[in-house]
Amino acid sequence: DAGVIQSPRHEVTEMGQEVTLRCKPISGHDYLFWYRQTMMRGLELLIYFNNNVPIDDSGMPEDRFSAKMPNASFSTLKIQPSEPRDSAVYFCASSAAETQYFGPGTRLLVL
Amino acid sequence: QKEVEQDPGPLSVPEGAIVSLNCTYSNSAFQYFMWYRQYSRKGPELLMYTYSSGNKEDGRFTAQVDKSSKYISLFIRDSQPSDSATYLCAMAKGAQKLVFGQGTRLTINP
Numbered sequence: 037d038a039g040v041i042q043s044p045r046h047e048v049t050e051m052g053q054e055v056t057l058r059c060k061p062i063s064g065h066d067y068l069f070w071y072r073q074t075m076m077r078g079l080e081l082l083i084y085f086n087n088n089v090p091i092d093d094s095g096m097p098e099d100r101f102s103a104k105m106p107n108a109s110f111s112t113l114k115i116q117p118s119e120p121r122d123s124a125v126y127f128c129a130s131s132a133a134e135t136q137y138f139g140p141g142t143r144l145l146v147l
Numbered sequence: 148q149k150e151v152e153q154d155p156g157p158l159s160v161p162e163g164a165i166v167s168l169n170c171t172y173s174n175s176a177f178q179y180f181m182w183y184r185q186y187s188r189k190g191p192e193l194l195m196y197t198y199s200s201g202n203k204e205d206g207r208f209t210a211q212v213d214k215s216s217k218y219i220s221l222f223i224r225d226s227q228p229s230d231s232a233t234y235l236c237a238m239a240k241g242a243q244k245l246v247f248g249q250g251t252r253l254t255i256n257p
Binding site: 040131136 | 179188189191242246247249250
């Protein structure tokens with residue numbers, strides 16, 4: 037298996053622009069997670085899905101952030117409008133049981 | 148106060164040394180305890196997983212959970228340069244909603 041796939045791997049954008057991050061989970065996994073990692077705050081859970089349904093979005097920082105999972109093999113995290121404080125590495129992870137498998141991450145820089 | 152506290156280091160030790168990494172937590176409802184390893188510019192990968200209290204050993208790695216003290220540890224024996232990475236503790240009430248520590252950056256010097 038190719039593991040969790042994320043795109044793009046790097047994104048540089050200007051403040052106010054819309055950013056869309058994409059994730060393809062491991063086939064057969066029924067949980068999907070979005071995390072954000074920064075030096076200051078560490079690795080934080082933003083939202084997670086079970087069988088394509090959002091279960092807990094309490095970690096989503098504000099209304100500028102939204103996530104969708106239209107089917108079992110694809111999810112998006114959207115930031116609109118983006119701000120410099122959104123600069124971070126965003127990870128997608130998937131699991132079928134206790135072990136979460138992380139993707140390589142998307143490095144986002146908002147200027 | 149953060150739910151999970153972990154000294155960010157950095158920690159630098161010579162090859163072959165025993166490494167001890169630790170986390171404390173405040174939420175007594177945590178039942179699942181994990182250690183993830185993260186190499187530079189990579190995603191975290193699960194290293195050890197323990198449910199409730201006790202010890203677990205896997206090769207050179209030993210994980211310990213002391214729920215009475217709200218304290219977990221990871222020991223690495225015969226440390227190797229390839230063990231150089233950031234180690235993150237993580238814990239949860241249910242298995243899914245993980246709360247991570249800040250991560251400890253470890254360097255093993257040849």
